[in-house]
Each structure stands twice: as structure tokens, then as C-alpha cells.
Amino acid sequence: MCRFSQFLWAGVVCLLLAFSGVRGAAADEFSGLESGQFNTIADTVSAMVASGNPQAGAVIDALEKRHLVYSPAGGVFIRAGTTYVDARTGQSVQNIPADLKPVRMNNHVRQVLASATAELELLSPEDAVRLKAATQMYAQHNPAMLPVIHHALEREKNSHVRLKLEQANAATMLAQPVQPGQEATRLAAVKTLGSAGDLEARGLLAVVAASDHETPEVRKAAAKTVSSIDLKQRVWSVLQNAFYGLSYGSVLLLAATGLAITFGVMGVINMAHGELMMIGAYTTWLVQQGIRATVPWLEPVSLLVAIPVAFCVCGLLGILIERGLIRFLYGRPLETLLATWGLSLILQQAIRSIFGPTNIAVITPAWLSGSWMLGSVDITLNRLAIFVFAFLVLGALMLVMRKTSLGLEMRAVTQNRRMAALMGIRTPRVDALAFGLGAGLAGLAGVAVSQIDNVSPNLGQSYIIDSFMVVVFGGVGNLWGTLAAAMTLGMGGKILEPTIGAVSAKIAILVLVILYIQRHPRGMFPVRGRGVES
């Protein structure tokens, strides 16, 4: 068997050598792909598109998907599953060389590839695809694409795509070196870009304004447009920071709501709260892996499946912790601090032993990646989702506290444990359920955080301080206070950060919280009434 395959290989190699000899003599437009040189590969790709070779589309598609392979001895092939197609002829090949390597790629090649794809896509019958291609052309403003853009403009009927194409035309036009007698067209281009008014336009116009080759007229117009874009961007950036503040605040809110129950309502200083979040995040990962292995078509919504699972897992764990540890320590908050701190170390180490010390990759589904542009405000989808999720969780929690008997009993127990017990409330059961609820909320926070932060055994530590800060600042035992504090701290941080930097912003916020707490020891929304011990 061995001998036979060896013989076969020898035959293949011989054949290949023969072929490469032939090819070496007449280098065609494909041979650049075999060079292994990035610049040559990039040039080959653009030349191929320009040539209108019928194979161009397939080759570019394969290169993009990393299915294009070559043999150093000669020959470019497209891999389709286990079979190979000759890139030159489009015919399937039987004798594939052994030393196939993927055609090399770097950022330069990727860039050329992106414009090549955009060029092919400009011919698409679908408006959305053409719009995407036009946007790509606009972002790249590669002067070589000018004829293509002109050609597309002539045929374009859809007004959205047309507008984008006009902007792409203006951008590409301005990116070209100045030629005499172009002043009017360049001025018009500056105006068009001014109407686009985004960061890309600003970048291009800044170059025009600073260029020595432009006429003073054009330079002046460009400089004026740059400053008007800057002004507009400054206004937008206030809104942008507001969004960042809200989204940061909603992460804090999620991290803190569970703690608001355990600490605020039950008086337990739960240092393991962060670790419960971590377990929620690991549960998300397990759910994702499980779904991928068993029902792959459910993968896009695995995150939604993870939400109830994480709530139940962490909730049950919370009940276990309460029954096994906390219930012996009621009324002694400092002892709960020590006990739960020890517990947090145990949980961390347990996770480290089971899953390893390194980060695990929780996948962000496609529908949660990317962003929407609202004017010039970049609304990232995962942050938006967390924002909505945080408010849903808070809303649901408020309903539970106000409209269910469990909520009523919880409030009764926290206000006066003895009287509640006398009224027939089974206080141990309420304690366990309340702690379980807090833990379940931490699990929900873990699901959310897995989408923005790294999931490792240390995850909990980075949230515990923030969570306590929010609960104390907002007023212990008050959900509205938690909401107000999370949003205030989130907003405050994001307003300070651009001007004084992330490190100083963090310190400044801490100092402000300390000063505030000194003045108002009970936080922003103090709980009033007879139930509160003085």
C-alpha cells in the first residue's frame, strides 16, 4: 500500500513539474497568486477584476473565504469541500499536488480584495448590496475605481445608492492628485463631502485643506467644511457620550440589582456576588457549546436560551449557599462578609480547576454584533441589547417585589422579621428564596457581561467593587436608588473620561462617591420609616 502511494506521488510530482515548466514559460494573470509576495498577489487581484476574466468572481470569492490554494510548483486551485477546481479553467482536478498552501493574505491584499468585491457587487441587482458596495468605495476612495464609479452612477436608479455613489465619486475625485483646470469639480466635490459630514469626509477634507497642490479657493472651502464638520461632530459627541454613559450605567445596574436584593434587602454583604456573575457567564458558554454540539440550527439564539438557564443555575446555587452558609449568620453582616469572601475564593478556584485558568470564548451572535448609525451616533448593538435587558430585568424585579406574594413577604421580613414570623410567614423559606433571587439576577448579569467582557475565573472580581459602590451610593435597600446610582456613575464616568483619561476618571468618581456618602450616609434614596434601625 505504502509503496503504491509513494509511486503515485512520484507520478504526481513528475506531472506537476512538467506542467510548471509549461506554465513558467507563459506567465498568465493567475501566476501572481503563486508568488507568495503580498504586493504581487494584491496587484494580481486588481488586474484580474479589471480584465473581466470569467473566473475572476470565483477566484476572489475563494480567496476571501480562504479556499484558494496554490502549489509552489505551480497551479492555483479552489477548494470546495474535499474536491478541488483548477482556478484557471474552472474544471475539477483529480491529481492534486501534495504541497498545497493557502494563497497568502495580509491587510494590503484584504484591502484590494474588499474593493474588488465592491466592484463586482456594484453590478448586483439588489439595492442593499449595491449600497454596501458604494459605501465600501466611499471608504476606500481608491482613484483606480473612478471609471467604475462613473459607470455605476450612469445606471443607478435608487436614490439612496445614488447619493452614496455621488459621495464615493467626490471622495475618490479628491483623493486623486490635482490636475489643472479641475477647480470647479473639486469645489463641487468638497461640497458633496461636506453634506456627508462624517469622519471619513473629515479625514479627506483635512488632507485637501493642508495640501500645497490645491488652489487657495479649494483649500479654503475644504478648511471651512472641516471646521463645520468638527462643530457638528462635537454636538453629536455629546449624544454619543450620553449613549456610552447609559450603556455603561446599564452594565453597572445589571451587576448591582442582585446585590441590591441580598445586601440591600437582606443585609448580607455577599462578596461572592461577582463569582455568581462569573458562573452565569460560564453557564452561557456551556449552553452555547451544548447547543452547538446537539442542535446547531439553534445556535443564533443560544444566548436567549442561556438567560433562563443561567438564572436557574445561579438561583439554585444561591439557595444552596443560603441554606448551607448564610442562614447561620443573619444579623452579623461582618461575618457574612468573611464567609462569602472565602466562598468567592472557593468558587473561583473551582472554576479554574474545571475550566482552566485561561479565558474562554463566548461567541457574540451575528445579530448582536456591529452597530447602527443614528446620525453620527454609533449605537453598538450589544450595548443596546444590554441596555434594554437591564431595564427588562429591573422592571421584572419591581413587579416581583410589588405584585407577588413573595415580594410582599420579602418586604415584610426585611422590615420586621419577628412580626412577619408571627403573622405566619415562613421566614427561612423567604430568606432562601430572596437570596436565590439575588443570585439568579447575578447569573443574568453574567449572561450580559459575557458579551462585552472576557470570561475567565477573575471575571467576578472586576465587578464586585462597582456593584457595592452602586448599591451604597444609591441607598441601601432601594431599587430606584440602584437605578439612579448606576446611571449617575455610568454617565459621570463617561463624561469625565474623554477629558481627563480613563485612570483619572475612575479615581475622580471614587472620590466624588466618598464625598457624597460623607454628606449623605444613606445614599441618594435613603429608606425611611419605622422599619429602619437608626
Added chain:
Amino acid sequence: MSDILPKFSRRAFGRLALASSVAAIGAAYRPGQALAAAPTGQPIKVGILHSLSGTMAISETTLKDVMLMLIAEQNRKGGLLGRPLEPVIVDPASNWPLFAEKARQLLSVDKVDAVFGCWTSVSRKSVLPVFEELNGILFYPVQYEGQECSRNIFYTGAAPNQQAIPAVDYLLSEEGGNAKRFALVGTDYVYPRTTNQILANYLKSKGIKDEDIMVNYTPFGQSDWQTIVSQIKAFGAAGKKTAVVSTINGDANVPFYKELGNQGVSATDIPVMAFSVGEEELAGMDTTSLVGQLAAWNYFESIDTPENKLFIKQWHEFTKNPKRTTNDPMEAHYIGFNMWVQAVTKAGTTDHDKVIDTMIGIRQPNLTGGVAQMLPNHHLTKPVYIGEIQEDGQFSVVWKTPSTIAGQAWSPWVPETKNLIGDWSKPISCGNYNTATKTCIGKKHV
């Protein structure tokens, strides 16, 4: 090294079942086995000073494992000077004062003959006085900010001129995208600050203006990158090609890259060149949005050499986990350990002073091809590679230095140290020799 090769080739080929070649390799192997009689006598102790708990455990546990593998391998080959090697593991728990304490324990109680350890610069700085006082030997395997040269430390990771400067050269080059604006983003501690100081001065010497350099520091474990990424985007909108040089540490990298992806900053718009993102970090990330982002190292797991293949195979067998990745600091330990073995063999003793003197000039093949040499300033010659992140979490090398680069202990791009060199060979024997005044500054490291 020559002994490992036939052994593993035998295993690899054995499965492929070519009886004749097995016989041939087996014959080549037998003399080695005869030589490798079970080592006897007093063991030589090797200290391993890596955090196995706390925040750094994530990176350092791997280095402990790789040391155990190297020691086991050496013992299988007959030990050192006919004596067995014995690892002594301590856990400094990511706690810097504890590093000094554990180092003292290793040197004065356990009486180890060499220590392999530390990751962060602050841990190295805290053990340095201990190693000098007790005349120990430390092999430090991680790229660092330079500006230090101790007789008792061998720096087997990269100095700034072996990572940061070539990386920026690449970004400035035509192939690397002709960057004209640089955002230097880092975690707020000594390594990023010193590296960025060196880089800023270097960039200015290359004609980059002050306004085209943005420096931004964040706290450890930063998780909310929204503002900073949008600042980088705005910074890149000045119409000049912009690149980010990232000295962001460990954990904070994941949310940083996630945010870049979310805000639509791709490697083709604004490439990010990272100095501390390796295979291990990528293993915990969803790499689809990172394709094309860059990293500069002296080693990548994907580099295709027979030595590296063997090393990876050995690593997978040792950890019994075919998914464990290898990375740059692991190679540094591999080089450092083998150099130490060579030096002890050559000196014929483990006497610290003799070994330290013998180390200079020792040569050891890299895992990526080429040879590392221990220089008089206790740094190595190293090749520098720029890799692009691929979808599978590996790096594909897109550029490398034409030859190996000699590590500089003191940066010529920092005004106070531009005349300093380290040279522990005679007659200078000084870690901070001023070539202008021809004097040795003495026991002062910064």
C-alpha cells in the same frame, strides 16, 4: 537537543510504520540511550518562580508547566553532570513582595542553582535585589521595557529594540501600510509607559509630529472601551493613515478588541499592533472580528520548522491536551533552560559565578530557525516576526527581520540612557557602563 530529536522522530515515524526507517533511527538512538544512564547523586535543584494563583496565574501557570517538561526531558537524557535535576516550585501568588520572599527562600533555604521565573516587570524588580544579594541566577522569559541590566539576571525575552521598534518600523513601511499617525494605547504601569516613551522618541526621530502621536492609558482590567475606541476613530480622521500600538495587558484585551469590532474598526482601516497578545490570549477570544490585527513577537506557534513541530508535539504529549497552544515566553524558557544546561556542562560545575561567566557567548538554536546567542549584556540575539491574526486563532507571519537583532539593555531613544551599555564580560564587567565618560555607574539599575 540532539538527543530529543531521534527519540521523537522515532515515535512519530513508528506510527507511520516504515519498518526500515524505524530500524535505522532506532540504531541511531541506541547509543544515546546507553549514554543516558539513570542519573545518580545529589540532585541539582531548579527553582520555578511563577504565580500559580492570583491575576497572573492565567499566563504564568503555562510557564511552570513548560519548565517541568524541559526538566523531565533533561532527566530522561541523563540529567546534568550525571546528576538528576529537581524542580522546586513556589507560588508567589501574583503578589510582588511575596515574589521577593519566595526568591529568598529558593536561594537560601532550597539552595537552587538557577531560577526560572517572573512575568511582570514589577515582580522582576522586586526579586532583583534578592538575586544580587545572594548571587543567584534568574532567567526572565518575557518581553519587557528594557532599561535594566543585572549580572544575576538573564533576559531571554525581547528588549524594546527586539519587539517595539521593529514593529513600528513595519507600520511605517510601505508594506505595513505607511502609517503616519500613531495611537499608543496601554495599561497604566511601567512596561507600557517606558515602551511608549521609547516609541514616542523613536517616532519623532522618524519625522512623526507631536500632534500625530496620541497616548492613552487605562487601568488594569479595563472593560469599558467605548470612549477610547471612539477617540481612536476620531484621531484616525485627520486624513493620515493611522495605526494603534497596543501595550494593553492580558485581560483587558478581550473587551478592547470586541469594541473595535463593534464600532466597525477593522484591521484594514486602523491596524492594531499588539505587544502582549499571543496565542494563549487568543485562545479565549472570538477571533472572527480580529482577522488581520497584528502582533510582534520573536516566536509564533504557526512557524513551520522541524524544531517547533517537535516542541509543540512534546508539549501536547506532556500536557495531554492537543489544544494547548505554545507562545513566545515558552520559547524564551526553552532557550534559557538549554543555554543554562550548556553553560553548566561547559563549566563542569553549578558554581554560580562560573556559570554566569560561561553563559556569555553560549549559542542555542531557536525554535523558529536561526540561533540565539547570549550577549555580554545578558540579552539574546533574536529574530522579530510580525504576525496577523487568523480566524483559527493562530498568527500568520507577514514580515520578519532579515537577520537576528541583538538585544539592547538600555535604549538609545531615552536621553538619560543613550550612552549606557551593559557588558558583563571582562574588562568592563558593568551593567550600566557610560561609553561617553567611560565609567561604570554601579549598583543602580534605572
